[in-house]
Every structure is written in structure tokens, then in C-alpha cells.
Amino acid sequence: DGGITQSPKYLFRKEGQNVTLSCEQNLNHDAMYWYRQDPGQGLRLIYYSQIVNDFQKGDIAEGYSVSREKKESFPLTVTSAQKNPTAFYLCASSYRGNQPQHFGDGTRLSIL
Amino acid sequence: GESVGLHLPTLSVQEGDNSIINCAYSNSASDYFIWYKQESGKGPQFIIDIRSNMDKRQGQRVTVLLNKTVKHLSLQIAATQPGDSAVYFCAENGGGGYNKLIFGAGTRLAVHP
Numbered sequence: 725d726g727g728i729t730q731s732p733k734y735l736f737r738k739e740g741q742n743v744t745l746s747c748e749q750n751l752n753h754d755a756m757y758w759y760r761q762d763p764g765q766g767l768r769l770i771y772y773s774q775i776v777n778d779f780q781k782g783d784i785a786e787g788y789s790v791s792r793e794k795k796e797s798f799p800l801t802v803t804s805a806q807k808n809p810t811a812f813y814l815c816a817s818s819y820r821g822n823q824p825q826h827f828g829d830g831t832r833l834s835i836l
Numbered sequence: 837g838e839s840v841g842l843h844l845p846t847l848s849v850q851e852g853d854n855s856i857i858n859c860a861y862s863n864s865a866s867d868y869f870i871w872y873k874q875e876s877g878k879g880p881q882f883i884i885d886i887r888s889n890m891d892k893r894q895g896q897r898v899t900v901l902l903n904k905t906v907k908h909l910s911l912q913i914a915a916t917q918p919g920d921s922a923v924y925f926c927a928e929n930g931g932g933g934y935n936k937l938i939f940g941a942g943t944r945l946a947v948h949p
Binding site: 728730755759764765766768769782814816820821822823825826828829830 | 881
């Protein structure tokens with residue numbers, strides 16, 4: 725079945741540590757996205773990529789980094805510079821242009 | 837499961853009734869709109885979309901209405917079922933053409949038997 729796989733489902737970060745969240749899709753979508761969701765709020769865009777080897781900052785990119793070396797993969801690193809990383813992180817993908825974004829089931833990141 | 841929103845506006849309906857969830861969007865340049873359903877602990881699930889050259893679009897048990905004059909979007913769910921209980925988000929593209937979606941805060945739909 726085609727879809728988007730995020731791993732791990734739960735992740736814990738120690739102070740000063742960088743952690744990487746995985747996102748893989750087999751939908752042959754060109755575009756991929758990372759969102760952050762906090763309780764009582766909608767989704768906020770962290771980074772997006774329209775094509776391999778290219779990505780742009782979203783609305784809340786500070787403290788995060790991404791790479792897009794393969795069409796299928798768009799990992800997100802939450803760096804130690806992100807002072808409030810506790811949130812639900814969602815990855816999505818879509819065809820380019822105005823098309824529905826399809827989401828994975830998220831990774832919940834907490835601080836130890 | 838984890839809650840996706842602790843203080844969201846809530847719409848409570850009886851099973852079998854029709855539900856209407858409303859959304860005011862922010863950018864008059866937006867020309868593409870989507871409704872998503874999110875269950876606790878899961879990612880948003882695509883329900884239906886509409887482009888600005890349309891006022892209405894129907895799917896299975898769902899209808900989306902777009903009023904560009906007042907920047908208003910609504911999702912109508914017919915014969916609401918317990919499985920429809922979730923948080924519903926509207927999203928707009930901001931007119932940028934890069935599929936950068938802007939999400940609303942969401943509305944919780946609670947269906948009672």
C-alpha cells in the first residue's frame with residue numbers, strides 16, 4: 725500500500741541533544757513538508773521541499789534542519805537550538821501545485 | 837489516545853443529524869481550500885478540496901461550500917455517525933501557488949448516540 729511512514733512514533737530528547745525524525749513516502753510525490761502541532765493550535769509549517777536537493781524555510785524554521793537527498797525521504801532534525809521542542813510533528817507529501825497533502829501519523833517528541 | 841487540541845471550539849450533534857462546520861479564511865488571494873479530519877494520535881486525513889472557481893463540491897456524505905465574498909468555507913456532513921467524531925481543520929493555500937497550506941485552529945465534532 726502507498727503511504728507516508730513516520731518514525732519513531734514517540735521520541736525523547738535530552739538537553740543539548742539533536743534528534744532526527746524520519747519521514748518516508750512511496751506515493752511518488754515531488755513535494756514534502758514538515759509541520760509542528762501544539763495543543764489547541766493548527767499545524768504550522770517548519771520546512772518544505774518541492775524537489776530533490778531543494779528545500780525552503782516555513783514559518784517556524786528556527787532550531788530545525790532538513791535534507792532532501794532522495795525523492796522518498798525528508799528527515800527533520802530538531803537541534804539543541806530549539807528551546808521548546810515538545811510537540812507533535814507531522815510529515816506530509818503531495819504532487820506539485822495545488823494538490824491535497826497526505827499526512828503520516830506523526831512523531832510525538834518530548835523532553836527528558 | 838493523545839488529544840490534538842485541548843481548547844478547541846466544539847460542535848455537538850446527535851447521531852443521524854447533519855453537521856455543519858464553519859471556517860473563516862484569512863487571505864483573499866487563496867484559491868485552493870482543503871478540509872481535513874484528524875483523530876486523536878493520528879495525522880490529518882484528507883476529506884475534500886475545492887478551488888476558487890467553484891462554490892460547491894460534493895463527496896460521499898460531505899459537501900464543501902465556498903463563499904469568496906465573505907471569505908467563508910463550510911463543511912457539511914450528512915447523517916453524522918459516531919465515527920465522524922474528530923477534529924476538523926480547514927486549510928487555504930494563500931494564493932502562492934507552492935501548495936503552502938495555512939491551517940485553521942480546528943473544530944472538534946462530538947457525535948452523541
